Amino acid sequence: DGGITQSPKYLFRKEGQNVTLSCEQNLNHDAMYWYRQDPGQGLRLIYYSQIVNDFQKGDIAEGYSVSREKKESFPLTVTSAQKNPTAFYLCASSIIVGTEAFFGQGTRLTVV
């Protein structure tokens, strides 16, 4: 079912704690992405990676960090510096940057 897996589906954290969202793909895609989805605001790009050991900031990177040590994995850390972290986070991958994106099922993060 798409070959891209996000875990967990729901995540709760206390304010001030860092939290890491997992994203794994077995599609052999070079490019991976993290999007944040808020009601009425569409899909906003947080970070993306064109290839292993490379990543670049998207439009709303502040308060987030990523790593791309393996082709299959692109974890996102939501740090305590992110002012409003409660949101729905979507990971995606594509053969190369700019082509059809395959999305994971998303992680809904709630910070209390």
Added chain:
Amino acid sequence: GENVEQHPSTLSVQEGDSAVIKCTYSDSASNYFPWYKQELGKRPQLIIDIRSNVGEKKDQRIAVTLNKTAKHFSLHITETQPEDSAVYFCAASNIDLRDKVIFGPGTSLSVIP
């Protein structure tokens, strides 16, 4: 950088009627225009896409048209059904330059039985 606008933000149609969603883009270098459908609680999925060397593309009840001169493209859904109810996102990118895909803000389509 690229900016994609999308209208309307919400759209309600009677079952069987047609629905049209319009998008404009700012970067004339963009050459790939996908459309994604996101049903409630599910992941976005590609439903149709078009390259800049084509003016129109159809797939059963859905079609996309592209006007490069005016820098706008549209999604047309004919004979709408309740299962077409979803949020639809348009997007634009330059595949040759491996540019990131920029999404529009989305259109929430409701098909009333």
